[in-house]
Amino acid sequence: MARKIGSRYTANQILGRGSAGTVWLGEGPEGPVAVKLLREDLASDQELVGRFVQERTALLGLEHPHIVTVRDLVVDGNDLALVMDLVRGTDLRTRLERERRLAPEAAVAIVADVADALAAAHAAGVVHRDVKPENVLLDMQGPLGPGGAHPALLTDFGVAKLIDSPKRTRATKIIGTPDYLAPEIVEGLPPRAAVDIYALATVLYELLAGFTPFGGGHPGAVLRRHVTETVVPLPGIPEELWQLLVQCLAKAPASRLRASELAARLREQLPILAGMPPLDVDEPDLSEDPEEEPAPASPAGEAPVRRRGAVSLVPGARPDSNRDTHTSMRVPAPDELAGGAHGTARAPRATGAPRPGSARHRAAxxxxxxxxxxxxxxxxxxxxxxxxxxxxxxxxxxxxxxxxTSAP
Incomplete structure (x- = not known):
């Protein structure tokens, strides 16, 4: 059922639901648009509405070929909405779930596009704070790039910051997605541009390996790994590309590259990666974590659905229709962070072999x-x-x- 959004827009069809609101296919004075309508209980929060209005200038000023442009912010009665360009395509999560992992050339080309988007945002003083495959859209109508990659556009700027108000999260809460959270966020420090670089490097690792470097299991365990554990090398990629990943996944924010540097360095790698097939990497068994919830049942003949632990971005939210990835949870105390296992997040091991110390290993x-x-x-x-x-x-x-028994 169509509904009016302010005086200029009409929302015609639901494209997807998330923990913070619903995305509609809409129509405006200049043609089709995507309308992100925030939940009614958020729209009734006067503090959040005030922050929404304050962010208007910054969000409307973000224009870049690899950023989904915010055309308008609507505050009308109970409606609080971001009106954005409509991208004809899919998100990176959907492609990743279909292909499991990408060829290095395509993965690097996509991440370089997103790094360009972040460079423009950071230059304007805007930190995304929730870089992940769900927030990277692939323009299927755009020209194909290296490795056959469609142009990548970063979306959902400002949503995490809008939700992260003192009233909702207080100083003891964190906003973000567990698998992609930089260590300084886990430790309670304010988010700066370097948190986006860490998250984007995590996305690149995931595109190459098929899993994130510190993900799996209970959200608290994931947060602890970000602070205490080192990343496992990926076999089969050029050493310079691996060193880029390591530098951008550094625990110290100052050690990471800036977005513009990362984009340039990644594009330098593209000729070396041309024609390289997806990596053959042994995916970790998430069931080894004693705190991991069992995978939900799947139809016969299909692989079980792997879902990393997460809770909603805002209290009382329904699960996302595509993936529950946001979290708003207590910042772990220093002694809790220090209490985790130190060393490598996933030590290399033979295919099918249990991880030392895991439930499967103890049972064996x-x-x-x-x-x-x-x-x-x-x-x-x-x-x-x-x-x-x-x-x-x-x-x-x-x-x-x-x-x-001896012979005679």
Whole structure:
């Protein structure tokens, strides 16, 4: 059912639902638009409405070929909406779920586009704060780039900042998506441009490997890994590309590249990556984490759905129709962060082998111990029977002769 959004726009069809609101296909004076209508309870928050109006100038001023342009911000009664350009295509999460992992050339080309978008935003003083595949749109009508990649556009600027008001999150809460949160956010420091670089490097790792470097399991465990663990190398990629990833995933924000530097360095890698197939990487078993929720059942013949732990961006929100990725949770205390396992997030191991210390690993150790124990009992019993046979008297009272297995 169509509905009016302010005096200039009409929302005709729902394109998707998220924890902060609903995205509609709409119509405006200049043609089709995408309208992100925030939830009614958010629109009734006067503090949030005030922040919404304050951000208007900054968001409307963000114009770049790789940014989904915000055309208007509407405040009308209970309606609070961002009116954006309509991108004909899909999001990067959908492509990643379909292909599992991308060829390095395409992955790097897409991330370079997003780095260009971040460079423009950071130059304007805007930090995205929620860079992830769901917020990267692929323009299917645009020209194909290196590796057959469609142009990538970054969307949802300002949403995390709007929601992250003192009233809603207080100083002990964090806003973001667990898999992509920079360590300084986990430690309670204010978000600056470097948090977007860390998140984008995480996205690149995920496009190459098929999983994020610190994801999997309970959200608290994911946050702890960001602070305490180092990233596992990806086999088969050029050393310079790997060093770029390591630098942008550095725990210290000052050690990371700026967005413009990252974009330029990534594009330098494209000729080397031409024609390289997707990496053959052993995906970690998320069921190894004792705090991981079991994967939901899937139709026969299909792989189980892997969902990383997350809670809603705002209290009381319904789960996203596509993926529950936002989190708003307590900042862990320093002793909690220090209490996690140090070292490498996922140590390389043979395909199918359990991770040391995991539930599967402990179960395997217990099975081996039980097997060895039973074998020991059987051997002891056999030895006792053999001794009895050698020493027992025969029916005539004479000692029974010992048997020999040697050749005559």
């Amino acid at each position: 150790v217990r099975r081996r111990r039980i097997t060895l124990g039973v074998a020991g009992v059987v051997l002891a019993a056999a030895a006792g029977v053999g001794a009895w046979w050698a020493s027992a008297d025969g029916d005539d009272g004479a000692p029974r002769p010992a048997h020999s």
